[in-house]
Amino acid sequence: MPSSGRASNLTWLVLSLLCIITQIQLTRAQTAVSTLFVPDTDTIVSFNFPPNSDDINFYVSTPDWYQYTAIGFGTSMSNALMLVMYPSADRKGVTVSPRTATGNTEPVYAPQIGITLHSTTINDNFDMVVNATCRGCQSFIKTVSSAAPMMFAVGPGLNLGSDDPDARIRRHTAYGSFAIDISKATGPGGISTGPGISGANASADAVLDGGGSGGLHKDENKAATAHGILYAIVTLAVAPFDSLVAGALGTRWAWMHGVTASLYFAFVIGALVPGVLVSREHVATQQFRTGHQVLGLLTIVALSLMFVWGIALSWIKRSARKRGQEPPESTRLLGAIHRWVCRAIWVFLLVNGGLGLKLSEQNLVLILAYVAVALGLIVILVPVYFCLWRCTKKRKEKEEGLEMPTIYDHNYH
Ligand SMILES: *[C@@H]1O[C@H](CO)[C@@H](O)[C@H](O)[C@H]1NC(C)=O
Numbered sequence: 001m002p003s004s005g006r007a008s009n010l011t012w013l014v015l016s017l018l019c020i021i022t023q024i025q026l027t028r029a030q031t032a033v034s035t036l037f038v039p040d041t042d043t044i045v046s047f048n049f050p051p052n053s054d055d056i057n058f059y060v061s062t063p064d065w066y067q068y069t070a071i072g073f074g075t076s077m078s079n080a081l082m083l084v085m086y087p088s089a090d091r092k093g094v095t096v097s098p099r100t101a102t103g104n105t106e107p108v109y110a111p112q113i114g115i116t117l118h119s120t121t122i123n124d125n126f127d128m129v130v131n132a133t134c135r136g137c138q139s140f141i142k143t144v145s146s147a148a149p150m151m152f153a154v155g156p157g158l159n160l161g162s163d164d165p166d167a168r169i170r171r172h173t174a175y176g177s178f179a180i181d182i183s184k185a186t187g188p189g190g191i192s193t194g195p196g197i198s199g200a201n202a203s204a205d206a207v208l209d210g211g212g213s214g215g216l217h218k219d220e221n222k223a224a225t226a227h228g229i230l231y232a233i234v235t236l237a238v239a240p241f242d243s244l245v246a247g248a249l250g251t252r253w254a255w256m257h258g259v260t261a262s263l264y265f266a267f268v269i270g271a272l273v274p275g276v277l278v279s280r281e282h283v284a285t286q287q288f289r290t291g292h293q294v295l296g297l298l299t300i301v302a303l304s305l306m307f308v309w310g311i312a313l314s315w316i317k318r319s320a321r322k323r324g325q326e327p328p329e330s331t332r333l334l335g336a337i338h339r340w341v342c343r344a345i346w347v348f349l350l351v352n353g354g355l356g357l358k359l360s361e362q363n364l365v366l367i368l369a370y371v372a373v374a375l376g377l378i379v380i381l382v383p384v385y386f387c388l389w390r391c392t393k394k395r396k397e398k399e400e401g402l403e404m405p406t407i408y409d410h411n412y413h
């Protein structure tokens, strides 16, 4: 009996030891996952680094209302690998696009990076859910003392549904950085259970650097905003004011037109600079080939020409007047060309403002409001210009009728 008791004790001991070992292994298998929770965007991202492998298993749950959600490796976008996720064309699955960027610019699809999708779906909660493996991706990790620095970003609230891994995306509207604890994430077992949002509080071990809400930096494209606002001021105010000044004030006040034209030209060049900066950020505009950019650049070339043209014209007129002569007959034609080309430039600026709003995918209300204001301006200003033109024509006829004899008197009597 004692021997049998000892045996059962031994069995019990072995069994319980086995049980503990299994439990430890289970826990280890379950906890070889590091999970990021971003409360502001309702996003969780889990990572698992399988040992003796260069792969990374990842599991993402993120709302589909952003144009995309992206995870980046490292501390800066330059030359970093980024996993960009957006809904598929049928909005039933998720497109996972590995991309790299050369700087703080739109990342470009990197087809050499292998992504194995285990499952992707958009659930009833409008969350994109991805379970995938990034092949050979541990080599992109830039370890800093057992932590892997990572980046997180979400795109603007635009609707992108595409199966194309090279689909064009916009600049992120919020971003942050975080770190994966490598020792925590390394282990066998993959990511067996998807940590739901509700359970994320308990299971998440990583937050964005700077704290839950403080870690997500709002990102505004200040250059794009400046470009848009400056051109709106130019097109809707400065340009029409300049042509009013040019038309309303006679030769005695010609210098005023010089001032407003210089202001106009300075505004246009000032607004061009942020436009070029924004263009260089995005793949679609880096070559300066979109309609908005081509029309814009042509308009600026024409405006520069007309600026110099106007200066030359006023110089010719002024020096003729200094000599006590009437300006040469050719200045009439040159003046008429200047006026008509400048009017055409204004129309092109108005049209191009609309093209710019469309290129930057502004909402329809803003585009329609712009069209309404532009048409309203034309409706108001065309009769005003016509009146001005009639008045100056009459005044000139009067002046000519009165002045001819006086000049005649002066010079020849
Ligand atoms: C992810 O896919 C792997 C491989 O198919 C599977 O073993 C694992 O259980 C999946 N995880 C989740 C959370 O669905």
Ligand SMILES: *[C@@H]1O[C@H](CO)[C@@H](O)[C@H](O)[C@H]1NC(C)=O
Pocket: 198, 199, 200, 201, 202
């Ligand atoms: C997680 O946190 C949110 C608020 O931060 C709370 O509403 C929710 O109940 C928490 N869930 C769990 C499982 O603790």
